[in-house]
Amino acid sequence: MPIKIVNTLNDLIWRDFIEAQPQANVYHTPEMFQVFSNAEGHQPALWAAIKDDGTLLAMLLPVQVSLQNGSLHAWTTRAVVYGSVLTIQGEDGADGLRFLLREYNTFARGKFLLTELRNQSPIDSIQPVLSECGYAFEEHLNYLVNLDVSEDVLWHGLSKSCRQRVHISIDKGTIVQEVSDSDQLEAAYGKLQSVYQRVHVPLAHISLFKAALDICSPLEMCKVFIASVDNTCIGACFNLIYNGRMHAWYSGSDRAYAAYNPNELLKWHSFLWGKAHGCHTFDFGGAGRPNEAYGPRAFKAKFGGELVNYGRNVCVHSPLRYQISKTIYRVARKISTTSPKPCQPFAKQVNNIFMYLAYNRPNPPFIGITKGNQ
Incomplete structure (x- = not known):
């Protein structure tokens, strides 16, 4: 089945696709894509797999979230797919997703640390495809x-x-x-x-x-x-x-x-x-x-x-850089708690960045007396 990847979609085709998929959520909408496009430190992208006859098979909407520019960009950037992937049902959807993720992974390699899919509903039927493409399942509650x-x-x-x-x-x-x-x-x-x-x-x-x-x-x-x-x-x-x-x-x-x-x-x-x-x-x-x-x-x-436990799926695109980032996090965390006060602000800033990115934590460890950032 011939499949092609596109990075733009007609607004009507986009809306028709998500309205036809029961598992579509707010993060799949053109409106949220516009929101992220207008947010500093966020760079959304659209990846879609389409058959020759124009049938839309699968969609991926990664948002690159960056904490630093310049030489640290690749070290402090990850891609978050807030609504996870969206596919049509059946083998065509699975084939489209497989082709899409392989193309996307080739593009992402070396550009940022990882891509995280935040599953908003059960996606058991496509977990084999995600695993095959390097997106490891991690338990996450809601x-x-x-x-x-x-x-x-x-x-x-x-x-x-x-x-x-x-x-x-x-x-x-x-x-x-x-x-x-x-x-x-x-x-x-x-x-x-x-x-x-x-x-x-x-x-x-x-x-x-x-x-x-x-x-x-x-x-x-x-x-x-x-x-x-x-x-x-x-x-x-x-x-x-x-x-x-x-x-x-x-x-x-x-x-x-x-x-x-x-x-x-x-x-x-x-x-x-x-x-x-x-x-x-x-x-x-x-x-x-x-x-x-x-x-x-x-x-x-x-x-x-x-x-519920719909989990998340994570693919690390830069394994060496990821491991180094985790090491920097551990060192910075130690410095921020044990070093003299003049060293602590810098150490805390480094700690913040790498806790957020290298340790793949979408939620802070404890927010006030209630809850964390989604």
């Missing part, structure tokens, strides 16, 4: 909350302590409102910044969030909520929406207002908004690896969701 139930059932799905925290937050006067302008967005981003700086994990540039607000919010594909007390922003959450699924994207809160429980209230508010607007599922966006401690997992577990 929580999915069913919103297609009554509000009472949804409420009692929360743990008792979680319900109490929501009540306390409301009683203390915490209010939740939707972000609608740049000033509110900057306040929300500020909450993320303080959390990510505290745990020494790089945060995406604000341009990513501005693009999401500009491009996706008018289409009801992005909702940003902030929790406030006396007109002071104390927490924020960013959600993506597509085809009935509400996806937790980023969130953070101010430690000084931990007693106000903004994180619990923001999640409960997101549930209610999603339910009222036709969403059937709230996707927590990841809960870490099964055999590794991950603080936010306990927070997410309180909301009564189903624990």
